Amino acid sequence: MLRRIALVLLCLAMLSGCWSRRELNDLLIVLGIAVDWQDGKYLVSYQVVNPNEIATKSNSTYRAPGILYQEAGNTLFEASRALTTRAPRLLYYGHLQLFVVSEEIARRGLSGVVDSTLRNNEARMDYNVVVARGVNAEDILKLYTPLEKLPTYSMQQSLQRSEKEWAPSVAVNMDKMLHLIKSDGQQLVLTGIVIKGDRKKADKRTNLDGFDPAAYYQYRGLGAFKGDRLIGWLNQKESKGYSDLTDIMGSTSLELPCEDKHYTGIEITASKTKIVPKLKDGKLSYKIKLITTGDVVENSCNSVNLVDPSVFPKLEQKATEIIKENAEAAMKWAQDNHTDIVGLGIWTKRKYPKHWKGITEQWDDVGFPAAEVSYEVKMKINTTGTIGNSISPDQKGG
Amino acid sequence: MDKLSNGVITTRQFRIIIVFSLIGDTILILPNIIGTEAGDDAWLSMLLAIGAGMLVAWLFASLAKRQAGHSLVGSALIMAGKWAGGFISFVYMYSFFIMILTLLVEISLFMETQMMHDTPPEAIILLFVIVLTASLRYGLESFAKMSELLFPIFLLMFLFLSFCLLPQAQLHELLPIASNGIMPILKGAFPAFGFAFMETAAILMLVPNLQGDAKAMSKAIRNGFLIGSSFLLVVVFMCIMVLGPEMMSAQYYPTFLLARRISIGNFLERVEALLAFLWIVTVFSKAALFAYALMKGIGEMIGLRDDKILAMPLALMLLAGTVINTPNIANYNMLLTYYYPVYDVYVYLSLPFIQFLLLGLPAVRKKLAKSREEREKHEPISEMD
Incomplete structure (x- = not known):
């Protein structure tokens, strides 16, 4: 009996709450x-x-x-x-x-x-x-x-x-x-x-x-x-390029200029980035592949006829140029300032681990600024929203 | 003679005890150590350790067979006599004792750093030791049954952890493979090999309590090693793919961070305290196994009829020992990383290996068989099925 009482008391004493509880x-x-x-x-x-x-x-x-x-x-x-x-x-x-x-x-x-x-x-x-x-x-x-x-x-x-x-x-x-x-x-x-x-x-x-x-x-x-x-x-352009280069971009807006301050608005719906390093004679070069899909979400350009299939390659071409410009801007900023924010180093490390070991120390100051970069941008525009051409009287169809 | 303390355990329970002992504290401390040594190649280290671990499984299984129904200590005593055998047994007992101390320190440091910062470690250790003592007093059979009961819960929670983290796993964290050469991988594999596999030697103390024939016993050991090591491999993979090698080496308890990372649909999160169940159970199981081994070993050494009277004194020694022996965490981590695995090699690998060789001698075999016959004459109950 004494043992039981002791046990109950012990439980009461020890199980009544946490030591460091904070309500x-x-x-x-x-x-x-x-x-x-x-x-x-x-x-x-x-x-x-x-x-x-x-x-x-x-x-x-x-x-x-x-x-x-x-x-x-x-x-x-x-x-x-x-x-x-x-x-x-x-x-x-x-x-x-x-x-x-x-x-x-x-x-x-x-x-x-x-x-x-x-x-x-x-x-x-x-x-x-x-x-x-x-x-x-x-x-x-x-x-x-x-x-x-x-x-x-x-x-x-x-x-x-x-x-x-x-x-x-x-x-x-x-x-x-x-x-x-x-x-x-x-x-x-x-x-x-x-x-x-x-x-x-x-x-x-x-x-x-x-x-x-x-x-x-x-x-x-x-x-x-x-x-x-x-x-x-x-800046904003470089920042956009950064997002694209590091593959964190999900969706964004692209504005394709046409005549007289009119624009075609594109919504990027998916974007995928791949960076392929190449080591030749101890020199590193990179091929950056940006694969993007998007939709036309806005159009105030009369010259852009959205019911005409042949217009799409032109729009895609324009879009790839802008995407490339952004990416180049970001890359240039990073190389000029000697800091590899893009992560070229990571891709190098994965593909050429042995070579990477030798250049890690000097990477940001020597290796990265000297890296040669080429781009391969692909853009596909899928839809134009719920209408074809806009309601502008100058355009027909839709 | 007390039936419970010489209780009978089934091979299934034996297997589960092995699995828990293998996972033990390893699940808690290894990811940090292995990540610091091997970085993103930690999984290779783990694979290597598992390969070597299966050899250890073979060694333990063969040794268990040669013990011919005696425990590790018992067979050493019969083999080498009172003095030399007593010395070997003492080495085992001492390292078992240190092992339990280590486990208690680990769990208290873990609780202190991650969950109950303001609670004095003594309080945590005291609670842990009380449960340990209760488990010693209730006997091996109830411990084995408890392990059997806990295993499905453990499995369920482990699967929950793994599946919830699957969306966050990034395969490319595993790359590049072996970029720093073979040395870091070996350096990572060594502690993994020590903590998980060699230290499981304590199961050899349970051989006399085991039901079933030698074949079933070998199978249980082999399967236990396989199952336990696959859990560890999954944990290491998850740590690398979800946390990355940097976090793995920066955080003392990466597995806990894994549990923290779970976030599904912004509502299934903050479950880490629940999942702490996983390693508390495994650490407790390992500690209980070693405590049994210790209690039983001392009992056999000094020829006690009922070794349960040792439970209380042992508990007090453990309590005092842990409180006195808790070093600071930097010191402790260095001990664990660089010294403990070497110690493991001596006590849990070399010594059992030598014993394995000696037990193979025909003269020793005869002695063992004879002593077993004698024992069975006295207590036919121990082989009851």
Whole structure:
């Protein structure tokens, strides 16, 4: 009997809960982290959920959906713990969505900044990383966004959506970033984010008064890294070329010019990239095959007769030229700046592992800029939407 | 004599115990080590280790046959006498003890880094040891039945893990094949060979409890090795194809990261805590197997009628030993990568091999057979079917 009582007591004592349990009301759920470099210290901004505000059923109390806590520290951990002097709860990283670094930090090197979140067992590796361009990283998290109450969610969704449907941005999550920084053969690229409009109004609720928000965020340009340091920005054309070259492009828009500022709009529906390295007499050359299919989705050109089968090869020809131009622009930028963001190195490594070993060290500075690249672009246009020719009186058929 | 402690296990249970022991802690710690050494050729290392492992399976099966119904320790005692045999047995017992300590440290470090950061490791180890002790007290038979019961659940969860990750697997991560030559592959294969295959030597302690003839026993060992190693091969493949060699070598517990990666339709995710069941079960099984081997070995060495009285003292020694012996993780990883496999070769491969040769001598064979006859006269119950 005594044994039984002891057993029951032991169970009660030991099985009553987790040792390190943290209930929901002890947590500050971090959605976004922004890191700036200020006076030789990290200035870390945490955007945390204001649970009352995002609950759908509760009455809105006209408070912000999130709270921005900010603290400076020599390490990110110091900053996060210093927060307890003014926040009632402890940070929880399990739902982190967006990690914003300032341009200055990106130029100084990313490794130090991301290290603490990598070590943290709460943080998952699926949050996206972006670079604040032209603004402080903290400003990105102080923005009222329409539709989605939580700006970080809005930004994360927009980033992923635009990677898929628009092409000149890439949704790099921590996982992929680590992979690109650590492995040789391809350099890291992160998308830049800017705040447009009236920045003073951005963190006021009035930002959303009216149809047109006074301030809004926008992804613009890709920041190319060498190692873990940012070295420059690609423009939109180059960014598009980058997406195509690295085979992350899913869908995008192409505009084929015709006479007098009229365009034929093409939606790319599928795109496949293959890079074939060739080693001859110790010199590397690459054949890049871009195979694309698309549809005509818009046409304001009278000269383009969409019911005529012979028009299609012409359109396809024009499209391939643009695709090639984009790709060449991206490649030229990368070669001029000595950073292999395209990943020619990876293809080389796969095909010529022995040769690759000898040139790995000097690849970005010597091998890559000297690589000869030729293109083979194929484009197929399938459909023209639900109509043939447009409703312009000058065109017939359809 | 207590029937349970000398319990009878079927060849099927034996096979499952082997499978669990083979997967054991290997599933948790090996991907990191093998990935660091061999990079994207880790799967080649694993294949190589499996090849060598099947030779070990053959050795263990033949040794088990030559033990003629005695345990590893028992046959050594009969073969070499009280003193020399006692010394051999002591080496086995010591390494079994260290093995359990290692497993306990591993599970506590894992729980601490990945799941319960603020919980003191002592608490985790204590809970683990309590379950271990209970399992020792209940006896081999209940442990074997528990393994049999857990295996289908394990299988189901393993398949769940593999299938959910299939969409994320990228074949090209396996390329290029053997780009850095054969050395890194060998370096990766060695710890894999040690952790998974050699350490399974503890199963030889269960030979006297085994039901069925020698042929069925060899078959169980061979099949157990085959099944267990195919699980490990799948894990290594998944780690390379889903995580890539960089993540594999950067993260201490790549398999846990694999479970974290599961994300299907944005709703089937964050299941890693559930899947942690996989390695907790296998690590526990391996620890329990070694604990039995240890308890039984000591019992035979000092001639105890009932070795269960050893359960509590052993548990306390393990508890204290683990708490004292937990090094920092860098130290620990270096031990695991560079020193433990070598140690494995001495204790779990060379020693059993020598014993295998000696047991083949006609004089020793006679002794073994005689001692077995005597034992059967005293306790005819142990061969009950």
